[in-house]
Amino acid sequence: MLKPLVLIIIFILLLIWLISLSYFFKEKLSNMIGMVVSMTLGMITGLSIGTFSAIFFPNFFFEMTVLSMLVGGIIGVVTGFPHSLIAIIDGLLSGVMGGMMGTMLGVMISPEHYNQILNIMSLWTVGIFFLIYLLLIYEINMVTNKKSLTLHPLPYFTLVCSFILGFHYFTIEFNDRTNHHANHVYNQEVIVAANEYQFGPDQVQVSPGEEVTLTLVNNGIEQHDFEIKGLDFHLHAMPGTSESKSIVFPKSGSYEVICTIQGHESAGMTATIIVTEL
Ligand SMILES: [Cu+2]
Structure with a gap:
């Protein structure tokens, strides 16, 4: 139970870090960047939450679809908020769309491929987070001379890596558990x-x-x-x-x-x- 909680906290931390950057340096970021960031974060968050929740809670497909659409949309709106109305609208639409597609992806995958899809999704999600982070600090560093640790790629990169690693071990445990269960129930x-x-x-x-x-x-x-x-x-x-x-x-x-x-x-x-x- 501890490991999923830690992973969720790291995920939220990675997300909040990006949203904070786009808030605090909104003056330094162009409209275009604001739009790209809100669309991407909304889409990726909705997609990953949708996929993970559909795999872990297959009996609540409807609830999980609504939840991931909602979370994706909210993240899109919140990220686009400091920038422009068009960033808000784009973020909202992308987030809702991502959430919808994520749960569909989750239920389409057959159980023997859960491990692969979970690892691909975790890599994809935090990988995109890291690219957005690089995009943001590149833009910010171009117009400001302020040097701080939040504007250096290393701390964020470390967090991204720990998420991928932690997620990898978590899926191994998850798979062991489901396989173990399957052996007993279906093959007596x-x-x-x-x-x-x-x-x-x-x-x-x-x-x-x-x-x-x-x-x-x-x-x-x-x-x-x-x-x-x-x-x-x-x-x-x-x-x-x-x-x-x-x-x-x-x-x-x-x-x-x-x-x-x-x-x-x-x-x-x-x-x-x-x-x-x-
Ligand atoms: Cu005998």
Whole structure:
């Protein structure tokens, strides 16, 4: 939870830095520059917020579209405000447009490409921020002799790099989490081996309401079976063979499994299936 928060703060900082520059040095900036900056910041902010929010909150597509259009438009207006009416209008339109396109891009991407698109978008967003920053300080330095750290590219560049790096590690974690989840929910295949006289593994976790395919592989020299107590589920395998069957566990709980061959249960051929929301 900490990492996304830090990234959001860096993003806001990068944006505020640019907007402040265009405010404080509005006398030094031409109308044209004001227009370009407000259009670009509105568009880029709307686009990136739209894409990210559509990927992270896919169930709120409508809300996220409105939100990113709103944020993009506001950023465009705020940035264009010190310059001219035309900068305000251009900023507003670009921001709204960017927000709309961003969420569409976000839902168009299939989950296996989330990682790529997130990294491309983060690089693109802060890369454009940096270009705008260079444009601004170039214009400002042309007409002023004031030298300060806010007008040197290095601090801003450092912040841009830390955002890209932080975002890269964040998407790795995000991807691990979604893949991990997907494996459990959509691909519940459980293979249990049997020999004299045990099951391996002897404890299995599955989630309720999903189809689970259970396979009993007999690696032993005697016949074995796999019966879930309380459910009508029975697998049987002769030595060197296997048997599979699918089952849906209706609710969470713990199920006992035994081998019903004479004497095997008491010799230790038991297992437990834990049905729980993974
Ligand atoms: Cu057995």
